[in-house]
Amino acid sequence: MAEPRADLIEVFSSYQGEGLFLGAKQIFIRFADCNLNCTFCDTPKDAVKKDLSVDEVLEEVMRIEAASGIHHSFSITGGEPLLHADFLEQLLPRLKNERSKIYLETNGTLPEELRRIIAYVDIIAMDIKLPSSTNMRPLWKKHIEFLEIAGKKRVFIKVVVTGDTVKEDILKARDIVESFDKGMLFILQPASPTENGDFTAKREKIFNYYELSGERLKNVRIVPQVHKFLGIK
Ligand code: SF4
Numbered sequence: 001m002a003e004p005r006a007d008l009i010e011v012f013s014s015y016q017g018e019g020l021f022l023g024a025k026q027i028f029i030r031f032a033d034c035n036l037n038c039t040f041c042d043t044p045k046d047a048v049k050k051d052l053s054v055d056e057v058l059e060e061v062m063r064i065e066a067a068s069g070i071h072h073s074f075s076i077t078g079g080e081p082l083l084h085a086d087f088l089e090q091l092l093p094r095l096k097n098e099r100s101k102i103y104l105e106t107n108g109t110l111p112e113e114l115r116r117i118i119a120y121v122d123i124i125a126m127d128i129k130l131p132s133s134t135n136m137r138p139l140w141k142k143h144i145e146f147l148e149i150a151g152k153k154r155v156f157i158k159v160v161v162t163g164d165t166v167k168e169d170i171l172k173a174r175d176i177v178e179s180f181d182k183g184m185l186f187i188l189q190p191a192s193p194t195e196n197g198d199f200t201a202k203r204e205k206i207f208n209y210y211e212l213s214g215e216r217l218k219n220v221r222i223v224p225q226v227h228k229f230l231g232i233k
Helices: 054-068 081-095 111-120 140-150 167-180 203-214 226-230
Strands: 005-015 025-031 050-053 073-077 101-106 123-127 154-161 186-190 220-222
Touching: 005 054, 005 081, 005 226, 025 054, 025 081, 050 054, 054 081, 073 081, 081 101, 081 111, 111 140, 123 140, 140 167, 154 167, 154 203, 167 186, 167 203, 186 203, 203 220
Parallel strands: 025 073, 073 101, 101 123, 123 154, 154 186, 186 220
Antiparallel strands: 005 025, 005 050
């Protein structure tokens, strides 16, 4: 059987700029392509893709480890990495080792693909996409299906707050998370300016959404994208 291949953007060493592992040194394995089209997306659409095999990705990982030492974890990211579930099924068991955890960053809309690889994942950074933030149709049902599977592992939620985000969407996301686990980490991520426009929200709005989320959830944080302050990718 032919070895699976996938389109990747890059494999690189950096520091996590979002979420629970903020500041941790990770090897990022960044896949190309996404099934969504969020208004605030900062992933360059014209990034050059590399068609790589599992062996070639592992060789790149070994080269990075040799050059930059031990990393806290592997970040499987994109785009949307679960579009490459066939590839991940082969890569993740070979990548996983005792030292480094597998951290999956996902838009939380491909539950069947998650089911196929969840055994190899240690922690899931899951987006809940708010229609008023993304300017897309609601994805609540997909997010609920996804959380039913993701909840078998350690999972936390990120919602991006833009100038267009409405209160009703925050309440809906909050209520979904509460229905699973009111102690689950719920991160409000203020949108950063992108090349496509400035979608940033006023501070008062973000603080108000924090209070509303905290009425039902026990673990709410406001965490901006720190890598942008540090000038790293
Ligand atoms: S899910 Fe992420 S990568 Fe995909 S369009 Fe939205 S922000 Fe961009």
